[in-house]
Amino acid sequence: MKEMARYGLILAFICVVAAGLLATVNTLTGPKIIAAAQSEEQAALKEVMPLAVKFTAVKPPAAEEILYYKAFDAQGKLIGFVFKASGKGYSSVIETLAGIFPDGKISAIKVISLNETPGLGMRVTEDKFTAQFNRQSSLDLSGVQAITGATISSRAVMNSVMKKAHEIKELIKNDPFDFAQGHAERTEGKSKHDK
Amino acid sequence: MKNLIKEFTKGIIKENPTFVLALGLCPTLAVSVSVANAIGMGIAATFVLLGSSLIISLVRDFIPDKIRIPCYIVIIATFVTITELCMKAYSPALDRSLGIYVPLIVVNCIVLGRAEAFACKNNLARSFFDGLGMGVGFTLALILISAIREFLGSGQILGHTLVKGFEPIFVFGMPSGALLVIGLLLGLFNVLKGKKI
Numbered sequence: 125m126k127e128m129a130r131y132g133l134i135l136a137f138i139c140v141v142a143a144g145l146l147a148t149v150n151t152l153t154g155p156k157i158i159a160a161a162q163s164e165e166q167a168a169l170k171e172v173m174p175l176a177v178k179f180t181a182v183k184p185p186a187a188e189e190i191l192y193y194k195a196f197d198a199q200g201k202l203i204g205f206v207f208k209a210s211g212k213g214y215s216s217v218i219e220t221l222a223g224i225f226p227d228g229k230i231s232a233i234k235v236i237s238l239n240e241t242p243g244l245g246m247r248v249t250e251d252k253f254t255a256q257f258n259r260q261s262s263l264d265l266s267g268v269q270a271i272t273g274a275t276i277s278s279r280a281v282m283n284s285v286m287k288k289a290h291e292i293k294e295l296i297k298n299d300p301f302d303f304a305q306g307h308a309e310r311t312e313g314k315s316k317h318d319k
Numbered sequence: 320m321k322n323l324i325k326e327f328t329k330g331i332i333k334e335n336p337t338f339v340l341a342l343g344l345c346p347t348l349a350v351s352v353s354v355a356n357a358i359g360m361g362i363a364a365t366f367v368l369l370g371s372s373l374i375i376s377l378v379r380d381f382i383p384d385k386i387r388i389p390c391y392i393v394i395i396a397t398f399v400t401i402t403e404l405c406m407k408a409y410s411p412a413l414d415r416s417l418g419i420y421v422p423l424i425v426v427n428c429i430v431l432g433r434a435e436a437f438a439c440k441n442n443l444a445r446s447f448f449d450g451l452g453m454g455v456g457f458t459l460a461l462i463l464i465s466a467i468r469e470f471l472g473s474g475q476i477l478g479h480t481l482v483k484g485f486e487p488i489f490v491f492g493m494p495s496g497a498l499l500v501i502g503l504l505l506g507l508f509n510v511l512k513g514k515k516i
Contacts, residue, residue: 131386138378138390142397149401156408164411243473243489 211284361458
């Protein structure tokens with residue numbers, strides 16, 4: 125019995141030291157991890173909407189999920205939208221970030237998360253495929269050529285972007301502040317309010 | 320001093336964790352798709368090995384035999400979590416490409432294997448060199464496997480195309496290709512060892 129209590133104490137002591145160490149490291153790295161995630165997000169957004177300098181997230185009130193981002197240029201003018209689309213590929217869910225101009229044309233897309241077959245489905249991340257989306261209408265991507273041997277993965281990207289673009293179009297329509305007038309100050313004020 | 324050097328070098332060839340001890344093959348199969356991944360994983364595993372070997376060797380007289388495994392696991396898990404947090408903070412891209420395999424270093428048999436087989440019986444300096452040697456051996460093995468796989472599977476090494484017009488063999492980018500490469504290298508190591516003896 126006495127032995128058992130001693131074992132318990134020793135294990136508890138090791139755990140307390142480990143917990144203290146982890147708490148310290150967590151406090152030190154926590155802000156850096158958040159900053160890294162944010163700068164990564166900003167960099168990805170900028171990649172699909174290179175002309176924009178500022179992005180604001182649009183969220184439904186009292187929800188965590190981001191519907192889409194509004195992109196503003198240096199003068200604070202609304203120049204487009206960025207959204208994340210996801211669709212089922214061959215062996216994973218493929219997530220794509222797409223930037224669209226107010227007229228619905230695509231600025232650029234970037235596949236941000238996938239786990240497809242190396243050498244086949246994985247090639248949807250290559251410029252040769254994604255560059256085809258530039259300047260296409262986000263509502264109709266039938267002009268995009270799928271990658272040979274990776275039709276399912278290619279289609280997943282195309283269809284998910286198209287589907288989400290239709291959804292976003294509806295959302296923007298229902299929100300007279302945001303889109304019809306494209307009024308930078310007011311939209312910004314509103315998105316702040318949303319948070 | 321000569322002994323210490325021996326403790327270090329044995330992990331690289333004579334007792335290479337991957338090719339001779341055949342430990343920790345699961346992460347080896349998974350991350351050896353590209354050389355960049357292999358280097359990242361190797362450094363992370365080496366850090367964990369070093370840290371846990373040092374601490375376990377330091378407290379080996381303090382830990383009763385009966386509860387040594389849970390104690391080792393707590394120590395190893397702590398080092399793995401520290402590694403993971405640092406990687407997330409300073410190298411998010413690497414963290415994303417290694418994914419789940421960083422937290423899984425906890426159950427990598429090399430780490431617990433060295434703790435159980437070496438660090439709990441040897442002094443600080445010897446455990447340090449043993450951990451370092453095993454870590455370096457694991458890293459080199461990963462780099463060797465991934466270099467072969469990346470070259471054959473995608474025609475590139477570290478993202479650079481080496482031979483123009485080389486048609487990649489897809490199977491080497493997949494787990495089945497990893498098994499093939501590791502199997503052949505294991506065989507090669509055995510042949511080389513047989514010659515020495």
